[in-house]
Amino acid sequence: MPNDKETPEEIRERLRQEELKRNPxxxxxxxxxxxxxxxxxxxxxxxxxxxxxxAFILFTFFFL
Incomplete structure (x- = not known):
């Protein structure tokens, strides 16, 4: 897989997967x-x- 064709998201995911393989x-x-x-x-x-x-606004409105 050539690196110049990868999007930044694909590069990040590939690096994350490699890190998980090295340190599960x-x-x-x-x-x-x-x-x-x-x-x-x-x-x-x-x-x-x-x-x-x-959700925070509704919580404060109903419960406080």
Whole structure:
């Protein structure tokens, strides 16, 4: 697979997979925020942030 044809997302994923092969115990606690955001893209990340903000507003409105 030539490196000049890979997108930045593919390069990051390939490097992450190589790191997991070298250090499988490093992924015990899950992927974390970078994997979540990388998998969602910018639209999904924006939607996630919007849902969190709306949930916080509704929580404060009804329970405080």
């Amino acid at each position: 115990a490093g992924n015990i606690h899950g992927g974390g925020l970078p994997d979540l955001v990388g998998g969602l893209g910018w639209k999904g990340t924006g939607l996630l942030i919007l849902v969190i903000i709306v």
